[in-house]
Amino acid sequence: MAIHLITGAGSGIGAALAQRLAARGDDLLLIARNEERADQLRNTFGGAEIVVADLASPQLEATLLEHRAPERLDSVIHAAGVVALNPVANLPTTEFLDTLLVNLVSPIALTRWALPALRAARGSVVFVNSTAGLNANPNWASYAAS
Template sequence: MSARHLLTGAGSGIGRLLAERLAARGDELVLVARSAERAADLRAAVPTAEVLVADLADPASVEGLAGSLPDSLDSVVHAAGVVELGEVGELTAGAWQDTLAVNLVAPAVLTRIALPALRSARGTAVFVNSGSGLRANPHWAAYSASKHGLRALADALRAEEQERGVRVSSIYPGRVATAMQEEVHRQEGRDYDPGAWIDAGTVVDAILHVLDLPGDATLTDLTLRPR
C-alpha cells in the first residue's frame, strides 16, 4: 500500500523536487497551491497528485482545506516559505505579517487540521526550517523570527503528539540553490552562483530519509550546511 503525503511549497525548489520524487516511487500526494493558476501548473508537473488551492498568507483560506483532506496521512511536509530582508528599523508591519503568516501561522493551522489524519496513520510531520531558525543575522529579523517560531511549534507538537504515535522532525538547511536563494541574492545585491550552495536534491534526500525512517525512532532535528 502506497504512502500518502500532504505537501506545501511544491510549486518550486525543494517542495517541487520532493513531490516529483515521491510521485515517481508511487506514493499518493495531496499538494497545496496558492492559486488556481499555480494549481494548474502543479497538476501538469505532477499529474498523479491531488491539488488543493489555499493562500498560505490567509489563515482562513488554510482553514478552508479542512473538509478536503484525506482521513489518513503518512506525512505532512511544510516546505513553503517566503523571505523579505531588511533591518528592524526598516521592515514594515506588512512585511512582518506576511512572513509570519506564511512561514509560521500557516504551518500551525495546517498541522492542526491535518492532525486527525496524521494520528490515524501514526504519520510524520516534517518542518523544513532553515539555519535562520537556529540563529539570527543582520537583515534577517523577520525571516529568522518566523523560523525560530517554527522550531518552537515543532518542539511543542512533538511533545504533545508522542504518545499518539505522530513523529515530528525539523530540518535546518543552510542556503540551498533554489529560486528563493536567487531572490535573496537579489535583495542582498550580490551575484548568485548556485554551485556555491546546497543542491535541492540533497535536502530532498534528507527529507525522504526522515519519511522512511523505521518506526522505532524519531529523527527530531537535522542540520545541513553548505560544504
Template sequence: MGTHLLTGAGSGIGAALADRLHARGDSLVLVARSVERAGVLAGRYPGASTLVVDLVAPGLVPDPLGPLPERLDSVIHCAGVVELAPVAELDLVSLSSQLNVNLVSPMVLTRQLVPAVRRARGLHLFVNSSAGLTASASWSAYAASKFGLRAFADSLRAEETEHGVRVSTVYPSRTATPMQEKVHQQEGRTYDASRWISVDTVADTILHVLDLPADATIPEVVVRPVVPRSV
C-alpha cells in the same frame, strides 16, 4: 507507497521532494496558492490532488480544508518566503507575510491535519532553516518566523508522541533555490549556485527521515554546505 500532503511543491526543495515522491508512486496532496497554480501542479504531477490555500492569509484558510484522505503518512511544510530588512526599515506587509507563510499557516494547517496523521501513525515534517537556529542582521522577521516554527514543532512532538506520531524539523542552510538567488540580490552578493547545497541533497535528507522504520525517529537534522560562506 504512502500518502503525503506538501506545501511549497512549486519550486525549490518542495518541488525536488514532490518529484521524488511522485516518481516512486506515492500519492500526493499538493497545496497551491491559486487555482492557476493548482492547475500547473496537477499537470506536472498526474494523479495528484490539489488544495487551493493562500498561505499569506491564514485567516481565510477553509475549515475544513476540503476532501482529504482519511490517512496521511506525512504532512511536509516546505513553503516559505523571505524579505531581508533591518529592524528600523521593516514594513508591516513584509513582516506579516513572512510570519503568516512561514509560521501561522503551518500551524493552522497542522491543526486540521492532526487526525489524519494520527490514523496513519505518520510524520509531521517542517522544513525550517539555519535562520531558525541563529538570527543575523537584517534577518529578524524571517528568523523570528523560523524560531517560532521550531517551537511549534517541539510542542507538537511532545503532544503527539503518545499517538505514535513522529515530528521532525529539517534545518537546511543555504540551498541553491530561487529563494536563495533572491536573498543574494537583497544582500547585494553574486549568486553562485555551485557553492550551496543542492535541492536534491535536502530532498534526500527528508526522504531518509520520512522512510525511517517505525522503531526510530529523527527529531532534528541540520544540513550545511561543505564550503563556508565567504564574508
C-alpha cells in the same frame, strides 16, 4: 501506498521532495496558493490531488474547512516559506506579519486540519527549515523569527 501532503511543491525543496515521492509511487496532496499554481502542479504531478489554499491568507482555516482531509496521511511536509529581507528599522509591520503568517501560523493551521489523518496513519510532520532561526544574519529578522 503512502500519501503525503506537501506545501511549496511548485519550486525548490518542496518540488524536489514531491518529485521523489511521486517517482516512488506515493500519492500526493499538494497545496497551491492560487488556481494558476494549481494548474502548474496538475501539469507537473498529474495524479496529485490539489487543494487551493493560500498560506498567506488569514482565511486559510476557513478555506481548509471547505475541503475534506484524507482519511490518512503518512506525512505533512511544510516546505513553503517566504522571506522579506530588510533591516529591522525599515521592516514594515505588514511584511513581518506576512512572514509569520506563511512560515509559522499557516503551518500550524494546516497541521491541525491534517491531524486526524496523521494520527490514523501514525504519520509525521516535517518542517523544512533554515539555520537562520539559530543564527540570524542582518536583514533577516522576520524570517529568523518565523
